[in-house]
Amino acid sequence: MRLSNTLLLSLSVAISNGAPLLEIREEKNSSLPYVRIFGTGGTIASRGSSGATTAGYSVGLTVDDLIQAVPSLADKANLDYIQVANVGSNSLNYTHLIPLHHGISEALASDDYAGAVVTHGTDTLEETAFFLDLTINSEKPICMVGAMRPATATSADGPMNLYQGVSIAASEKSQGRGTMIVLNDRIASGFWTTKMNANSLNTFAADEQGYLGYFSNDDIEFYYPPVKPNGWHYFDVSNLTDASEVPEVIILYSYQNLNPQLIVKAVKDLGAKGIVLAGSGAGSWTATGDIVNRQIFEEYGIPIVHSRRTADGTVPPDDAPEYAIGSGYLNPQKSRILLQLCLYSGYSMDQIRTVFSGVYGG
Ligand SMILES: *[C@@H]1O[C@H](CO)[C@@H](O)[C@H](O)[C@H]1NC(C)=O
Ligand SMILES: *[C@@H]1O[C@H](CO)[C@@H](O)[C@H](O)[C@H]1NC(C)=O
Numbered sequence: 001m002r003l004s005n006t007l008l009l010s011l012s013v014a015i016s017n018g019a020p021l022l023e024i025r026e027e028k029n030s031s032l033p034y035v036r037i038f039g040t041g042g043t044i045a046s047r048g049s050s051g052a053t054t055a056g057y058s059v060g061l062t063v064d065d066l067i068q069a070v071p072s073l074a075d076k077a078n079l080d081y082i083q084v085a086n087v088g089s090n091s092l093n094y095t096h097l098i099p100l101h102h103g104i105s106e107a108l109a110s111d112d113y114a115g116a117v118v119t120h121g122t123d124t125l126e127e128t129a130f131f132l133d134l135t136i137n138s139e140k141p142i143c144m145v146g147a148m149r150p151a152t153a154t155s156a157d158g159p160m161n162l163y164q165g166v167s168i169a170a171s172e173k174s175q176g177r178g179t180m181i182v183l184n185d186r187i188a189s190g191f192w193t194t195k196m197n198a199n200s201l202n203t204f205a206a207d208e209q210g211y212l213g214y215f216s217n218d219d220i221e222f223y224y225p226p227v228k229p230n231g232w233h234y235f236d237v238s239n240l241t242d243a244s245e246v247p248e249v250i251i252l253y254s255y256q257n258l259n260p261q262l263i264v265k266a267v268k269d270l271g272a273k274g275i276v277l278a279g280s281g282a283g284s285w286t287a288t289g290d291i292v293n294r295q296i297f298e299e300y301g302i303p304i305v306h307s308r309r310t311a312d313g314t315v316p317p318d319d320a321p322e323y324a325i326g327s328g329y330l331n332p333q334k335s336r337i338l339l340q341l342c343l344y345s346g347y348s349m350d351q352i353r354t355v356f357s358g359v360y361g362g
């Protein structure tokens with residue numbers, strides 16, 4: 001399959017380190033499906049100084065290196081790949097996410113591919129997973145994989161995660177399940193799942209919503225039939241080509257003695273078109289902060305979404321002040337992406353409210 005000119009152009013903007021853009025491999029086995037792998041970097045593509053090094057390493061391997069390191073991938077699928085970026089995931093932004101989106105959309109729209117895999121740093125993997133889940137409406141699976149230990153670690157987790165990711169992308173069992181994440185044998189929902197632990201291998205979870213499935217030996221075991229999460233909403237971003245078209249949304253974090261002027265700075269000086277609050281408890285802000293927030297809302301009319309700084313739980317629509325919006329079960333970083341997609345799509349305040357209230361228990 002050839003890449004469209006638009007995609008090639010946006011990829012050449014995103015990629016910075018001169019790695020090959022696209023490698024098409026010879027078909028090795030006509031009885032196996034095709035899977036396209038999109039490499040973005042991260043710990044899975046990193047090298048450390050010794051086998052015991054599990055912190056303080058740097059990205060140094062291409063997606064081609066990752067594939068070569070797992071010869072048994074050839075038993076699961078015929079593979080080709082696109083190197084979209086090669087950085088830690090904290091350096092990823094919409095300049096990378098837009099071509100990643102278009103690259104996956106093109107591959108899945110083609111009869112040639114059964115599914116797609118994205119290799120990604122774990123730090124912001126949940127954000128990319130959420131964005132892809134809401135913007136790619138395909139029956140075919142997208143599986144995100146990363147690693148918590150660099151490729152040089154004595155017991156690196158990346159090779160198995162990549163193998164399981166390709167298995168998911170190649171399997172008919174995975175259809176209709178949107179964007180998934182696989183790490184440490186667990187198959188997780190890209191919509192709900194978040195990084196829970198800064199260091200441990202079993203870092204991806206959605207404590208309340210659970211996992212979608214598990215790898216038992218080489219078998220994919222799904223716990224449920226395919227279903228969309230309550231609150232899932234499709235956004236058509238097929239015309240989105242430039243990161244500057246995505247409205248700025250800033251997240252503010254709650255704490256005792258918080259400076260109520262932060263929202264003023266965010267809106268007046270930094271040009272935020274929407275605000276997400278990582279509020280305390282069920283999304284609450286300080287009393288003086290609420291007064292300033294209301295003034296900003298009345299002056300600028302921008303959406304203010306109350307999410308929570310707690311690890312889990314919900315901000316019901318009624319728990320936010322009446323001018324504001326509750327994030328439902330979405331954490332601040334996922335709320336930000338949902339609000340950006342609403343604003344990009346030109347939704348009214350009422351439409352935005354409806355989209356977010358969908359994430360409150362359906
Ligand atoms: C092709 O893949 C199938 C299914 O995994 C396997 O049974 C067969 O041996 C493979 N053929 C070759 C030539 O590798
Ligand atoms: C994304 O990061 C790259 C550097 O990797 C930078 O050149 C680009 O301007 C950033 N894009 C946005 C939208 O911030």
Ligand SMILES: *[C@@H]1O[C@H](CO)[C@@H](O)[C@H](O)[C@H]1NC(C)=O
Nearest residue numbers: 235236237238239240344345
């Ligand atoms: C994308 O652009 C085309 C051409 O201008 C237009 O017809 C179409 O409605 C646009 N799609 C969306 C979702 O905005």
